[in-house]
Amino acid sequence: MSLTMPEELLLLMLDDRTGRLNEQAGPASNYAIAGAVLAELALRNRIDTDARRLFVTDRTPTGDALLDETLARIAAEPELPARSDDPEWQPRNSRWWIETIGRDADAIREALFARLVAHGILRQEEGRFLWIFPERRYPMIxxxxxxxxxxRLMGVIFEDDIPEPRDSLLIGLVRAAGLLPLLLAPDTLDAAQPRIDQVANLEELSRSLGNAVRDIFVEMARYTPMM
Structure with missing residues (x-):
């Protein structure tokens, strides 16, 4: 069974012991999930990017409800403002779409969890956090x-072969979301960092999505007041 990139990324974010999202994923995970949806559409030749914008190249539905909803949303968005002097308008580039789709990350995650439960990979458990607050967990089956x-990712990182575009994109998103410490011990990560950067930067789309996720996260951290 082949998983989509958003499904793969969500599995990497999940704490196998608790069935909860790993705290290391943090706020950037919302944008990484959004980037994974866009990456999957790109791999299916439905969207592409250039220096200024992200755009639809093929409106044909993929047959995947989550992807097709996003594809239709991108296709419906005007590439230019209704008024040329509109000060609120921003170019519909990778960053704009990651921020826009990232606002729906909770709903996207729930849809992905439901799929992984249906695939028999996870099971859904209802519980209580601190014995008070309702909580849903997804332990691994x-x-x-x-x-x-x-x-697959370790094979790419520790070998010199040119990776498949899917793996380059996924490693770029994992790097941008700060998930690499979940996969590699600190010393190993330090030694592998040059290869990770090389792989993550191979694809133009990987650079675009990865930079957008990272820039959004840095901006969030800058303006989040310290407790």
């Missing part, structure tokens, strides 16, 4: 898919 994703 089968770790086969997660192990395969990690093994």
């Amino acid at each position: 089968s770790d086969k898919e997660e192990r395969e994703v990690k093994a």
Whole structure:
């Protein structure tokens, strides 16, 4: 069974012991999930990017409800403002779409969790956090898919072969979202960082999406008051 990039990324974010999202994923995970949706559409030749914008190249539905909803949303968005002097208008580039789709990250995650439960990879549990607050957890049933994703990424990182575009994109998003410490020990990560950067920068779209996720996260951290 082949998982989509958003599904793969969500598995990498999940704490296998608790069934909760790993705290290391943090706020950037919303934007990484949005980037993964866009990356999957690009891999299916539905969208592309240039220096100024992200645009639809093929409106044909993919047959995946989550992807097709996003594809229709992009296709419906005007590329130019209704008025040329509109000060609120921004170019509809990768960053704009990641921020826009990222606002719906909670709903996207729930849809992805439901898929992974239906695939028999996770199970859904209802519980209480601190014995008071309702909480939903997703413990692992089968770790086969997660192990395969990690093994594929480790193979790319520790070998010199040119990676597939899918793996380059996923490594770029994992890097941008700060998830690499979940996969590699500190010393190993330091040694592998040059190869990770090389792989993540191979694809123009990977650079575009990865930079957008990273820039948004840095901006958020800058304006988030310290407690």
